[in-house]
Each structure stands twice: as C-alpha cells, then as structure tokens.
Amino acid sequence: MIRDAKRHMLQAPARAAGETEDRCDAASGGQDASSDEHDGNRIGALSHELAAVKGVLDVTLNNVEQGIMMIDADHYVRLYNKKFVDLLEIPKKVLTDPLHFQQIIEFQWSIGEFGGVSEDIASWIRSGGIFKSPPVYERRRPNGTVLEVRTTMLEDGGAVRTFSDVTDRCKKEEALKRAELEYRSLFENAVVGIYRSTVDGRQLRANPALVQLNGYASEDEMLVNVNDIGREWYVDPKRRDQFLDEMRSKGRVTDFVSEVYRHKTREKIWVSETAWCVRSEDGKPVVFEGTVLDASARMHSEAKIAFMAHHDMLTGLPNRAYLTQRIESALCDIRSSGRFAVHYLDLDRFKEINDTLGHAAGDTLLRLAGRRLKKCVRASDIVARLGGDEFAVIQLDVHDDAEAEELAARMVRSLSTPYRIGSHYANVGASVGIAIAPGDGHDVQALIKNADIALYEAKAGGRRTHRRFHASMEAGLQERRQIEVDLRGALARREFIVEFQPVISLASGETEGFEALIRWQRPERGQVAPSVFIPIAEEIGIIESIGEWVLREAARQVACLPGTPFVAVNLSPFQFRSRGIVKTIMSAIAAAGLPPSRLVLEITENVLLRDDKSTRDALNHLRQLGAKIALDDFGAGHSSLHYLSKFKFDKFKIDRSFIAAFENDRAASAVVRAVIHMGRDLGVSVVAEGVETQKQLDGLKALGCHAAQGFFLAEPRAIDDWIATMETTNDEPAAPLNSRSEGEANRRRFGERRATPS
Numbered sequence: 151m152i153r154d155a156k157r158h159m160l161q162a163p164a165r166a167a168g169e170t171e172d173r174c175d176a177a178s179g180g181q182d183a184s185s186d187e188h189d190g191n192r193i194g195a196l197s198h199e200l201a202a203v204k205g206v207l208d209v210t211l212n213n214v215e216q217g218i219m220m221i222d223a224d225h226y227v228r229l230y231n232k233k234f235v236d237l238l239e240i241p242k243k244v245l246t247d248p249l250h251f252q253q254i255i256e257f258q259w260s261i262g263e264f265g266g267v268s269e270d271i272a273s274w275i276r277s278g279g280i281f282k283s284p285p286v287y288e289r290r291r292p293n294g295t296v297l298e299v300r301t302t303m304l305e306d307g308g309a310v311r312t313f314s315d316v317t318d319r320c321k322k323e324e325a326l327k328r329a330e331l332e333y334r335s336l337f338e339n340a341v342v343g344i345y346r347s348t349v350d351g352r353q354l355r356a357n358p359a360l361v362q363l364n365g366y367a368s369e370d371e372m373l374v375n376v377n378d379i380g381r382e383w384y385v386d387p388k389r390r391d392q393f394l395d396e397m398r399s400k401g402r403v404t405d406f407v408s409e410v411y412r413h414k415t416r417e418k419i420w421v422s423e424t425a426w427c428v429r430s431e432d433g434k435p436v437v438f439e440g441t442v443l444d445a446s447a448r449m450h451s452e453a454k455i456a457f458m459a460h461h462d463m464l465t466g467l468p469n470r471a472y473l474t475q476r477i478e479s480a481l482c483d484i485r486s487s488g489r490f491a492v493h494y495l496d497l498d499r500f501k502e503i504n505d506t507l508g509h510a511a512g513d514t515l516l517r518l519a520g521r522r523l524k525k526c527v528r529a530s531d532i533v534a535r536l537g538g539d540e541f542a543v544i545q546l547d548v549h550d551d552a553e554a555e556e557l558a559a560r561m562v563r564s565l566s567t568p569y570r571i572g573s574h575y576a577n578v579g580a581s582v583g584i585a586i587a588p589g590d591g592h593d594v595q596a597l598i599k600n601a602d603i604a605l606y607e608a609k610a611g612g613r614r615t616h617r618r619f620h621a622s623m624e625a626g627l628q629e630r631r632q633i634e635v636d637l638r639g640a641l642a643r644r645e646f647i648v649e650f651q652p653v654i655s656l657a658s659g660e661t662e663g664f665e666a667l668i669r670w671q672r673p674e675r676g677q678v679a680p681s682v683f684i685p686i687a688e689e690i691g692i693i694e695s696i697g698e699w700v701l702r703e704a705a706r707q708v709a710c711l712p713g714t715p716f717v718a719v720n721l722s723p724f725q726f727r728s729r730g731i732v733k734t735i736m737s738a739i740a741a742a743g744l745p746p747s748r749l750v751l752e753i754t755e756n757v758l759l760r761d762d763k764s765t766r767d768a769l770n771h772l773r774q775l776g777a778k779i780a781l782d783d784f785g786a787g788h789s790s791l792h793y794l795s796k797f798k799f800d801k802f803k804i805d806r807s808f809i810a811a812f813e814n815d816r817a818a819s820a821v822v823r824a825v826i827h828m829g830r831d832l833g834v835s836v837v838a839e840g841v842e843t844q845k846q847l848d849g850l851k852a853l854g855c856h857a858a859q860g861f862f863l864a865e866p867r868a869i870d871d872w873i874a875t876m877e878t879t880n881d882e883p884a885a886p887l888n889s890r891s892e893g894e895a896n897r898r899r900f901g902e903r904r905a906t907p908s
Contacts, residue, residue: 216312221280223307225251237297237313251280262292280309288316296320343442349427349435351379351390360442363421365414376413385409385418393423397438402426407445420449462535464513465520473534473542477587477594480544484588491554491586493543494601495523495561498579498613500539501688502723502756511571515578518571522564526557542601548586551618558582558616566614577755579614581605590619603627610682634686636672641692641699645671648703649866653718653837653859656851661876663716663750665859666704667866668696688724697725698734705742705749707869712876718750718780723757729764732771746776750801754782758797769797780837784825794832802829806840809860813845826853 211218217234221227227249235245244257255275258264264275274282283301290296298314337344343360347353353376356369366372376382380390389408396403406423425440460472468476480490497519504512516539523533523541532544543561548554565580583604591597604619606627611617640646650664670678687693701719708717725731739749751772758765769779780801804825811818822838829836838850841860850858 216314218310218312220304220310221251221308225280227251227254228308234313237295237315239293265292280311283311288320340441343421344440345442346437346439347379348437351381352377353379354437363412363419363442363444365412365417372413382413383410385411393425397425397427403440407449420445422448465517465535467520467524467541468532468534470534470536470542473532473536473544474594476532476544477597480546481587481593489548489586489588491543491545491548491557491584492597492601493545493554493558493561494583494585494598494605495541495543495565495580496605496609497539497565498581498609499756500578503576503578505727506723506756506758507571507574507576511574511576514571515569515576518569519565519580522567523561526561526564542598551586554584554586555616555618558584562614562616581608581613582616583608583619584616585619606630609685612681613685630686633672633678633683634690636675637670637683637686638690638692640670640672641696643673645673646696646699647671647868648700648707650704650708650717650869650872651859651866652864652872653716653857654863655857656847656855661715662857663718663748664708664711664872665718665752665866666700666708666720668700669866688722693722693724694728697722698738701735702738702741705739705744708748709742709744710869711873714748716748716750716778717744718752720752720782721757723754726753726757726765726768732768735772735777736775746772747778749776750778750780752780752782752803766797773798773800799834801835801837803837803839804855806860809838809840809846809850810842812849813843819849822850822855823853826850826855829856830854 211229211231212233214231214233217237218229218231219227219234220229234240238254238258240254240257244253246253259275264272267275280301283299285302286298286300288296288298294317295315296317298316300312300314302310304310337357340357341359343363344355344357345353345360346355353373356364356372358369361367361369361372364372364376366375380387380394384390386409393403393406393408396406402425404424406425408421408423409418410421411417412419422443422445423440425438427435428437428439430436460468460475462469477492484490497515500512500515503515516535519539519541520533520535523543527533527543527545530546532546534542534544536542543557545554545557562580562582566578569576569578583601583606585591585597585601585604587597590600600619603623603626604617607623608615608617610626610630617623647669649667649669651667652661653663653665654660655662668680668684670680670683672678684693687696697720701721704717704719708715721731728734735749735751736746739746753769773779778800779797780803781799782803783805784802802825804822808818808821812822813819826836828834835856838846838855838858839860841847841850841858841862843862846860847858847862
C-alpha cells in the first residue's frame with residue numbers, strides 16, 4: 151500500500167554509499183578486491199536495515215486511525231495508507247503507479263462526491279485545491295461519513311493530508327446542540343414558570359412564563375427588581391419559612407400551594423410550586439430550581455366545590471348539609487347560646503307557577519323568595535334552601551316563643567307579597583312550621599321532623615300561616631299521610647260523588663244553572679272537605695284524573711235535568727298541562743249528550759299565568775265550540791286585570807272573601823262594586839259566590855249583580871234532589887228576591903236547608 155516509500159527511503163542510503171566510495175578513492179587512490187567485498191557487505195546491511203525500517207513504517211501507517219496521503223510539488227501521490235483508501239472508498243483501478251492527485255479528484259467527481267457544491271468550489275477542487283486548503287476543515291461524504299481533513303505544507307512544495315472519521319463526534323455534538331435547543335425551547339416556551347434562584351432567595355434565571363406571571367416584560371427587568379423572594383413574593387411571609395423547612399428536610403417540595411403577589415402589580419394570585427435543591431460535590435446547597443404554576447383557577451374551583459357542597463346553587467343559600475351542621479353546632483353550644491328555633495317553610499301552590507309559567511320562572515321565584523327571607527332575619531341567623539320550594543331558618547338566641555312566632559309571621563307576610571316575574575305577577579303564599587330547641591328536640595333529626603310536622607299543620611289550617619310544634623300534631627300528620635294513601639285509590643273505589651249548587655238569577659230568582667262540587671266519602675271515616683284533599687291530590691299528581699272524572703259526571707248528570715240549565719265545572723291549572731284538554735272536554739259532553747252552550751268552565755288566574763299560545767288556543771277553541779269561560783275568584787288575585795285584554799270571558803265570579811266582608815268593609819264593598827260595574831261595561835255576567843245573608847243579597851241586587859250562589863240561597867245537593875225539586879216547582883212563579891220573606895220563600899221553593907259548608 152505504501153507505494154513510493156521504498157524508493158524514497160532507498161535513495162538516502164545509496165547517496166551515503168557513493169559518498170563513502172568517493173572519500174575512499176580520494177584517500178587511498180584505489181582499493182583492492184578485498185576492499186570491494188567489504189563495501190558490498192556494508193551495502194547489504196544497509197539494505198536490510200532499510201527494509202526493516204520500511205516494514206515498521208508500513209505497519210505503523212496502516213494501523214493508525216487517520217487516513218494519510220502525501221503528494222509532491224507536482225501533485226503526484228508519493229504515499230498513502232490503507233485507511234485513506236477505506237475512508238475515501240477509492241477502488242484499486244484508480245490507484246495506478248504513478249498516481250496523480252488529479253486522478254483521485256476526477257474519480258470522486260465522477261461518483262458525485264462533490265455534488266451540490268457551488269461553481270467556485272467546484273473550480274477550486276478541479277484545480278487541485280489542496281494547496282489552497284485551510285489547515286483544518288470538515289466535509290460530509292455522500293454516505294453520511296464526516297471527515298476532518300488536515301493539511302500540512304512541506305518545504306519542498308509537497309503536502310501531507312490526514313483524514314479522520316469524526317462522524318460519531320459530530321453526531322454527539324449535534325445531539326448536544328439539539329438538546330440545548332430543546333431545553334432552551336422548553337425553557338422559553340413552557341407555559342409553566344421555570345426558575346433558578348440562590349438559596350437566600352435572589353432570582354438567577356426566569357423563563358418568559360414566570361416573567362409574565364410576575365407582571366414583567368422581560369427576564370432582565372424581573373431579575374433586577376426581585377431581590378428577596380420570601381419578603382417580596384409570599385402574601386404570608388411564614389409560607390417562605392415552611393418552604394425552606396421542607397427543602398432542608400426533603401430536598402424538594404411538590405405542589406406547594408401558596409398565595410403570592412404578582413411581583414410588579416402586587417395583585418394576589420395562587421401558585422403551585424415544585425422545587426428541588428441542587429447541591430455541590432460536598433453536598434452543600436448551591437441553588438434552588440423549580441417550576442411555578444398559576445393555581446388561581448384551581449383554587450377557585452376547589453373553593454367553588456367546597457361552596458357547592460354546603461350551598462344551593464340556584465339561590466346561593468346554605469343547603470341541607472350545612473343546615474344540619476349548624477343545628478348540631480347550636481345544640482352543642484346550647485348551654486352558652488341559649489334556645490334557638492328551627493323554622494321549616496314551603497311556598498303554597500308553587501307547583502302551579504312551575505306548571506304555568508315554566509321552570510325558569512319558578513327558579514326566579516325561588517331566588518326572590520330566598521332574598522326576601524334574608525331580609526327578614528338577623529345577620530346571625532341562617533337561611534337555607536332544602537330543595538324544591540322548601541326553606542329553613544335557624545333563629546338563634548330565642549328568648550321566648552313569641553319571638554319565634556313573630557319572625558314566622560314576618561316571613562309569611564313577606565313571602566306572600568306578589569312577585570313580579572317578567573311581565574307577570576305570581577301570587578303565592580307560604581306556610582311555616584316552628585320547632586324550638588331544646589324543648590322540641592335534642593337532636594337534629596328530631597328538630598327538623600317536628601318543624602316539618604308543624605308545617606303540615608299550618609298547611610292543613612288554610613296555608614299562609616304558621617304553627618308552633620306540639621306533641622299532639624303527630625297524630626294529625628299521621629292522618630294526613632293516611633289521607634294521601636286513601637286518596638290514591640279513592641277514584642277506583644268510587645268514593646267520590648258530585649253535588650250541585652244552584653246559580654240563581656238575582657233579577658228573576660230562577661235557577662240558571664249549577665256549579666258541580668266534588669265530595670269524598672271515606673269509608674268508616676266520613677266526608678273529607680275538598681279544601682283538605684284537593685291540595686293533596688295536586689301534590690301527589692292525581693288531580694288531572696279526578697278533574698276529568700268530575701267533568702264527565704257533571705255533564706252526564708246535568709244533562710238529565712229538565713230545561714236547559716248550565717253546569718259549571720272547575721278546571722285545575724294542572725289539567726291545562728295536557729295538550730289534549732280540548733279533546734277531553736268535548737269528549738265528556740258528547741258522551742253525556744250535553745250541548746257545549748250549557749257548559750261553563752271555571753278557571754282561576756293561575757291557569758293563565760303561563761300566558762302561552764297553547765293555553766290561549768285551548769280557551770279560544772272551547773269558546774268557538776260554544777262553551778262559556780268564567781274567571782273564578784275574581785279580585786282575589788293580583789293580576790286578573792292584566793288578562794282581561796288577552797282573553798274573552800263570559801263570566802266573572804266575585805271571590806267569596808269579598809262577599810263575606812261586603813257588609814262591613816268599605817274596601818271589600820268597593821271591590822265588589824267595581825267588579826259589577828266592570829262586568830256591565832264589558833258585557834260579562836257577574837256571579838257572586840258565598841252569599842250568606844239577606845243583607846249581602848240585597849246589596850248585590852241593588853248594585854245590579856247578575857247572579858249569586860251560596861248557602862243562604864241553596865246548599866250543594868245530589869242531582870236527584872234537584873230533579874225532584876224542579877219537577878214539583880216547575881209551574882210555580884218565581885218570587886222576586888227583594889226581601890227577607892221573599893228570600894225565605896225562594897229557599898222553600900228549592901226545598902233548601904241551612905247547613906255548614908263542608
């Protein structure tokens with residue numbers, strides 16, 4: 151492999167031998183044959199020595215890691231080793247003797263060794279650029295190998311070039327550069343703050359996320375301004391001490407949550423810090439490194455979750471769990487805090503608001519009710535929403551029963567004031583049950599249970615009122631629950647009956663029609679008042695089926711009466727939830743053979759609260775078919791006038807509460823007078839309910855009221871009684887109702903007996 155090396159190395163000994171011979175000739179003037187033999191031996195020894203040197207050189211050159219090539223001043227390759235051939239992948243056919251450097255260049259050019267270089271570089275290579283090369287440079291071969299090329303110029307004009315494979319080193323350097331770039335990218339682009347600081351709290355490095363978190367524009371600006379993390383960053387300076395204690399004991403902290411300041415703006419935020427200690431070789435802390443994450447959203451979420459665990463999301467009031475905890479706490483401290491009251495409340499007829507105006511309106515009503523309750527109590531008291539329309543109040547430091555009942559009465563008044571919801575007014579009331587600790591219970595469950603029992607008693611007493619718990623109420627609650635059980639099967643057992651109360655013309659004294667009234671005869675328990683079981687039927691969801699049964703029975707029975715009296719049937723707001731209400735009504739009167747003109751449908755303003763298209767369409771459709779629509783309990787609500795422009799009514803029925811106060815109350819008298827005049831102006835018949843005295847009757851007649859009904863005129867009776875009465879009196883002239891005697895005559899005419907309403 152080492153081509154001309156032998157030739158070059160032999161030249162030196164030959165010259166040395168010639169010089170010796172010349173010196174000998176000059177000295178002796180000639181030598182004999184023995185002298186020639188001696189010189190020959192000497193030359194042989196030198197040749198042997200030269201071969202040995204060449205062998206050593208050959209072994210040395212072919213075992214070094216670098217490829218070596220030497221060229222002379224004429225660009226002929228005088229020396230190269232095996233590594234040179236292997237690294238440059240030069241085939242044997244190129245390695246001629248003599249070998250010109252240009253042959254190697256041409257071969258490399260032919261196989262694309264220098265593909266892609268610029269024209270200037272290409273010209274330099276073709277011209278044998280070895281003599282203009284920098285001392286050291288790197289080039290990448292097409293096969294991916296990276297060679298470090300070193301060139302040393304010789305004094306005789308030649309040059310020596312070495313080739314070292316530095317591919318692995320370059321890969322490591324490139325990997326290191328990539329790692330550095332990735333680290334810098336992570337450092338600069340991470341959304342998490344990254345820092346390095348001295349152990350005493352001086353900031354050394356901060357990435358852009360941490361800089362921004364602290365309100366600065368650049369790292370330099372932040373590093374200049376942050377001098378002491380513990381003093382300048384933590385809202386609670388003790389938190390820095392806790393951080394250092396944990397770092398000393400564990401060498402790191404994980405998810406260390408603290409409230410801190412944005413360093414520049416001083417805004418308070420929450421952060422989560424994970425940090426570790428970097429130590430020197432001898433184990434001493436050198437710096438702290440770590441990450442900082444903005445934990446404000448997390449802390450707010452956790453606070454919200456904690457709030458949700460103890461508060462009602464709709465109203466923001468404490469919930470049942472929180473109420474229970476506070477009652478338990480109050481019971482534990484009762485020796486020092488004294489007596490306290492638990493008020494259990496619910497809204498009367500709230501379900502009707504949900505069913506008529508919709509759940510969004512119901513939610514608004516609940517929020518408004520919660521605000522009103524907060525205004526009724528002291529700051530030390532607790533108002534909670536338990537679910538649905540149920541609320542509770544803990545009234546602390548109650549000195550006597552009267553104080554608790556005064557608060558209950560105040561809450562009833564506040565909650566019973568009409569609510570403005572959008573364009574509507576919702577008229578609901580409230581009932582309150584009161585239990586006072588410790589007398590009414592020594593534990594949470596007993597207090598809540600007894601307050602609930604008192605609440606049921608308040609609702610059974612007519613609603614919009616309050617009741618204080620007494621032990622005797624438990625029997626009443628059991629009765630109420632038994633009513634609920636019995637009521638569910640009453641329709642199937644045919645325990646309901648319908649009675650009819652006449653509606654009498656005040657001008658002629660004639661019976662114009664009858665109002666159908668449901669009665670419930672409980673086996674072995676007697677009759678249950680509608681005011682007791684109707685609200686329960688509404689609460690347990692069976693009022694629709696009961697209402698449909700009343701409608702069918704009333705139509706069927708009145709169709710048997712002589713003449714053409716109408717039948718008035720009350721429709722619950724719950725019945726209007728059904729999209730098939732018109733079909734149900736028309737089916738009932740068709741089955742009974744009752745003309746639509748003889749049907750009066752009595753509705754309260756609660757039916758109209760929703761004011762939606764389906765309700766309007768149903769009412770208009772029924773009127774078009776011939777049925778009459780009466781607005782019941784007119785004047786008792788707070789939005790009746792609002793609907794007069796939206797719905798066409800055939801009758802107004804004045805609420806019995808105004809008729810009861812008509813004789814002695816100027817305000818009630820004014821309301822009655824206004825309704826009668828309004829009816830006359832609108833062409834709507836006005837019927838007075840609950841007439842109980844002659845004076846009421848005379849006053850109504852004098853005001854021009856069209857018709858009346860009530861126990862003074864006739865009590866509700868079975869239809870068979872009215873059939874018999876009407877048949878026997880059909881030919882008698884009606885007595886005008888203008889005196890007590892005439893009223894008595896009229897009652898005799900209908901076979902009336904005075905009775906207490908049931």
